[in-house]
Amino acid sequence: MNLVSVRIITANMVNMVKFYEKITGIQATQYTPDFAELQTPTATIAIGSTKTLLLFGGEGIAEPAENRTAIIEFLVKDVVKEFERLRDFLSSSVVQEPTTMPWGNTSLLFRDPDGNLVNFFTPVTKESIEKFMSVMQ
Template identity: 45%
Template sequence: MKFAYTRLITEDVPALSYFYEKLLGVTPKGNDDYVELHPGGAILAIVSRGSAVFMHGGEWVAAANRSAILEFAVEDVDQEHVRIAPFVSDWVQQPKDMPWGNRSMLFRDPDGNAINFFTPPDPAA
């Protein structure tokens, strides 16, 4: 088994896609209802609520997520903080050293999804 996708449901695919394009430095591929970003590893997909209902049925709600964190290993958390500070407005945790050795910062995307950028103590980790 291989973990392949994380799919975020939103009311504004273009706006959320633009945020992740700036954040991850990769170009989204898709349209106003569904895009994919390939930052390395698993795919990050952004889909409109209406498209999620069309594709899968059921009830889908675009809402701030308070139970999951998107995690990205980066080379230097402090450099990334400087780079993304101009367009990130919702900070959960400024860069700090964690007890297990990671340097980490947490923030939220425009829809309220939590994101962690971290640098492990051993870059090969």
């Protein structure tokens, strides 16, 4: 089994797609006004409007801007450089500036337009670098 995608449901497709394009540097493929994807080398960020919930059984199955448990994480080459690049853009949404965590990653934590937590991280200890070696190429 392989995790290939995380889908974010939003009431504001335009803002959410622009936000993820800006932070990742990846242009989204907008299949319809209600569905877009940003393809990274290892997984896809899918963004769906609340209208897409009807295809999955009804509007009540997910609520945009209500996530309080998941963190969307991106492995980046240099989290400090990414922070410098995005500092002005993220100024009002930074939760934690780059900080080295006990498990060996330096992390930048911020929120997307719907309040979802996003983590950019760079492995910095030998163990953490070894753990992510295959996807750091």
